[in-house]
Amino acid sequence: MYYFFTEKAVDVESGNNAVFTRIGxxxxxxxGGQRMLVNKWSSFLKTRLICSVPGPxxxxxxxxxxxxxxVLxxxxxKNPEIFGLFRTTxxxxxxxxxxxxxxxxxxxxxxxxxxHKEGPDHHWTAFEGRVPYPRPGSCASQVNGGQYSSSKxxxxxxxxxxxxHPVMLQAVRPQHRRPVLLRSHGDRRLTQLAVDRVEAQDGHYHVLYIGTDDAVVLKVMTIYNKDSDTMEEVLLEELHVFKNPVPITEILISAKRQQLYVGSELGVAQVKVHQCDLYGSACADCCLARDxxxxxxxxTCSRYLTAGHNTKRRFRRQDVRHGNAVQQCDGVPMNGEELRRLQxxxxxxxxxNSTxxxxxxxxxxxxxxxLRQSSTNNDEVKPDDRVVRTPHGLLFLRLQKADAGTYLCQSTEHGFVQPLTLLKLEVxxxxxLEELFVRAGTEEEAGGSAPRKAPAPPCPLPGPRQGSTSRVWYKEFLQLIGYNNFHKVEEYCERVWCSDRRRKKLKALQPKWKFPPNSPDRRGGTRGDRPRSPRHTQRHSETT
Known part of the structure; x- marks a missing residue:
């Protein structure tokens, strides 16, 4: 039986207490023994388990x-692969x-x-004396010529x-003499580890599921490059499992059900090991995901099934190792056509102001x-003290008139360039705006202490206000500032505020039941002897 543990020991070189990971x-x-080591282990041995980063x-x-x-x-x-999650001390x-x-x-x-070590100040060396028979640490058995049926x-x-001599001289080193994954930054604490071996079109890959202390599971794939003797880490997904940032305490994989079971103090969550539909329906997006x-x-991007499964669609394209979308998606509409299709x-x-x-x-x-488009060429937008690149987009800290124009956002990965968004910025x-605020303040002072009316909503509300003839507030705003592109802004505002979804939302805000002003229900009373909880609360308690 093998097991893993961490213990404190005295470092011979420094003389200070150090922490070592052992495998026993x-x-x-x-x-146990008959006269010695009575009721104690008579076969216990241990050695050091090393996980280190090569340095200069x-x-x-x-x-x-x-x-x-x-344990994978x-x-x-009899020959599984052992994965260990380590951290620095x-x-x-x-x-x-x-x-x-x-x-x-x-x-x-x-x-x-x-x-072997003679004294506390001596280094560990190999024991060169005679090792007794049977070999210490071996198991008692009469199979294959064994003479002892019990450790006693x-x-x-x-x-x-x-x-x-319970310690072995030779330590256990990892594959390739280096970690397959290394994280030396970030505020997250990694707590749990589970591994799945996945068969792809170009070989087998290890997919690591790493739990954190803030209810997130990192889905990471590792690829070893034999030619350069390097490891590549590919972050496939960040799975936010629980709403509250609690530590992940357990991760189990069901290869048969293709599910991930994640445990914490809040409960157990079930998550799919793959969500191929999230990568979209484009060949390039699916290939570049490298899942x-x-x-x-x-x-579309769907579950990859091996040759042994009956698949309806035999046209499959996948390149996990390189993610070469140009080669895999040859003949599929890309770059030029995608740019023309961008709205x-x-x-x-x-x-x-910031935008x-x-x-x-x-x-x-x-x-x-x-890229900023012009009539002659496209110029790259470089960050400075006023323009910042963020994970969510391009942020202008102080917008200027000269910033108006058309901007193209495109992604670059493994030599494949893909247009994402085409935006026209109007300043x-x-x-x-200052004239608008001055005029508004003057009108308020002229009106005395009379309260100002709230601006009318951009879309007519259902119900009693359906036939209201009040002017739309954003049209007054645009006429006051005298904006030259008034019709474009008016069209944009109506598209945003007066869409069908917006109308449905405003309609849903209206009360379904109306009571007279002196109704007991309106005053907070109840019709029965005891108060009733809302309908959605009762349904929640029943399902819980």
Missing amino acids: RVCANDQ HGIDTHLDQLEDVF KMKDE STIFQGYAVCVYNMDNIRAAFNGPFA EYPDEVLRFVRE PYCAWDGV EKLVYGVEN LLECKPRSPQAKVLW VEEER
Whole structure:
């Protein structure tokens, strides 16, 4: 039986207490010794589990605090892959890493030399004396010529040796001698780890589900490049599982149901391991997502099924390793046609005020490029002290008249350029607004203490106000400022305020039941002997 733990020990080089992650081994049929180690483990051995980042001059940075372990079963059940989630023990900065270990390396460490140390000030060295028989730490068995059926039959020499030499000299190092995932920044604390092995068109990939302390599960894929001996991390999704920011305490994967079960102190949530429809119906978006669960089937981004499944659509395009949309989506309408199909959106901003041009790519790995179109060419918008690039778009801190124009937002990923949004920015002059406020203040003073009427809503409300002849407030506003593009602004405002969805929303705000002014229900009384809770509250309590 193998198990993992973290313990404090004295570092020989510094003399200070240090934290080490260990992997221990003990026999399942261990009954202790007959005269020595009575009612104690007689087969316990341990060795160090290393997860470190290679540094210059051969000096590695170690992550020694073990947070979680996940055992990924393979076809050979005796040789699973071990995934460990580690963090640094430093109080200065906090970093996390995921390392993968082979069972062959773990067995080799326990079958290797025993560690030996003469005194507290001496370094660990290999034990060069005679190792008794049977080998200390081995399990009692009469199979294959074994002479002992129980640990109580072991000679005292074997039990004495295992008591004095419980540490193995050879440590267990991860695959490729480096972590498969490394996080050295961020305020989130990583708490749990689960791994799924996914078969894609170009091979098998490990998808890591990492729980955090703020109710988020990170879905990350790792890719090892053998030619450059480097690891690539691809963040596929951030799953916000619970509304309250509570730590994730457990993650389980059901490969049969294709579901993820996430636990916290609030309860258990069920989440799909893949949501291919979120990547859209375009071939390029599906390919650039690089999600091994998903592929473009000729119509939309859907679940990738292996050759053994009966699929209705055989036209599948997927490139998880490189995400080459140009090659995979050859012949599919892209770039030029997509740009022509983009609808220009009108955005208004007030001079010397802040304005955000929204644009966010589907893929978190994509880089956003902003271009300002002109009659001759397209110029890249570079950030400065007045213009800032944010994850949500291009932010103008102080808008100027010269900023008016047409802006194109496009994403760049793996050599594929894709237009996202085409925005036309109109700038409203600040002087016109000042005149409006001055006139409004003058009218209020002339009217004395009479209260000002609230501006009429842009769309006629249902009910008694349906036939109202009051003027629309934004038309008065535009006439006062004398804006030259009055008709364009009027069309824009009517489209925003007077859409069918807006009318339905205003209609829904009207009360369905009306009572006389002196009705008991209007005064807060009830018709029965006891108050009744609202209908939606009762339904919620019943379902709960």
